[in-house]
Amino acid sequence: MKPDDLLKVATEYPLPNIPAVELEDQDLMIEQLPQLISYLNPSRISWKENAKIIGPDETSIVTINENKKDDEIVYIRTPIKKIQMGWDFKINTHDLEMLIQDLINCKEGESYFNPSPWVRKDWIDDKKIIMENGEITPVDSIRTKEHELEKRTPPFSFDTKFYNPIYYYLNPFMLNSSEHINGKSNSYSLELSGTITFASAQEITLSKENTLVKVEGNSDIIISKSNHWKESKPYELVWNLKVPVMRLNCKPPFRLSLYKIYPSGVLPFLLKYKDHDLTLGLVNLNDEPVMAHIMLSARISSAYIINGQGIEVEKIESEFDRVRIPIRKNGIIYIRLTVKKLLESFLKRKIIG
Incomplete structure (x- = not known):
């Protein structure tokens, strides 16, 4: 194989x-x-x-x-040799639209939807925006807001001022680090005195001479500066670029959050939805076990951990609109949730102020 x-x-x-x-x-x-x-x-x-x-x-x-x-x-x-490799996961946006149609009372009109289950810094029509976790907001209500991210089109050169940094990079289902680069990745964080992160939807190639880095790729690259590589959350930047803000033929009754996943470092790499069954593949990119929290604008009537073939292996106790799932360090897990529409009085609790 x-x-x-x-x-x-x-x-x-x-x-x-x-x-x-x-x-x-x-x-x-x-x-x-x-x-x-x-x-x-x-x-x-x-x-x-x-x-x-x-x-x-x-x-x-x-x-x-x-x-x-x-x-x-x-x-x-594993690995027997450290290399960088791209991660070509895909989130099914059609299934996301079906989920929204089943859970939200759509009115005539359009909205923007942040498919990321975390706060998202992005651009719409070349204007900087910040959207809340899973935010659905009418097109005429989108709020522009400044943020620190920079977007560039490769190839370009960047003077990092770092002579021999540590490289943190995103591999499939894993964050790793090395003192050397010998492959391609969707994100690199160079850390020495502070951190500079480069992230893209497609693979990036870095070549370095002294402190100057040449960045090559086939799609826009986000640049983030932070004190520590964890602050830049490179996996979220890559996910955002792979799954852009969606424009929907659905106007929600109010600005609301469809879902949230926390803590940081729990990344959905698979989402399938059909007939009120939501299947998620999650990976814990943290180097310690976490209790993952999933919150939905829905009533969760049943929840299960499932195996690779979709067979239920463990029942999870849901708490009305949320579930908690323990995931070991660097663990991969699949879950299935059966979700139902909330009454509008409960849905109003999801309003974003």
Whole structure:
């Protein structure tokens, strides 16, 4: 299985049933390989060595080489080599529109919708805006507001003033760091005395000479300056660029928030909606366990953790319009929520002032 094939499969749902997986060395450069393979639930995993391969979340898989059955197991931690690679996840915006139509009493007119479950800094018609978590607002009510982000079209050069920074980068389902660059990523945060972050919807290539960085790519690049790389939330910048603000043929009765997900670092990489069932794929990019909170402008009548094939494995107790889900460090999890429309008196509690 090629790395690109594995990563493509991981962003589809339900995951296919693959009875046997044959690994190559390059596969072990994917940090989350053990966790992704475990969701495929193969009966046999083969590689050149009999090995126990351990991922950053401590998920492990065991490989077998039929020609070395009597050899002892070797232990390996992914990645075997640090490289940067792009993450081509996609959020189904059509399903988002269907979710809104089922939950919101739409009137005639248009609105802007922030699909990000966090506060979003962006541009509309070349004007800077800030939108709240999952905000739906009538087109004529959108508020312009200054923010610190800068947008540039590549290629360009940027003097960072950093001679030998640490590079923090976004890989599929993982944030990692290195003192060197030898690949492509959707985001790089260069940290030394402060942090400069470059983020894009498509892969970025960086080349550096002394303090000067040349930035190349095929789509607009966001530049953020902060004291620490975590403050810039590069994963949110990439997500925002991949899933832009949507213009809807729906005017809500008032300015409201459709959903929120917190804490920071819990990223939705999959969203499917049909007949009141909302399926989410979430990854915890934090290096510690978190209790993820999901809040909806809906009544959650049932909630389950599900496996890669969509089978319910654990019931989650919902709290009317929200659920709490524990996710281990660097953990990947799939959940299914059954959602119903709120009475307008309850929906008014979601009004954004």
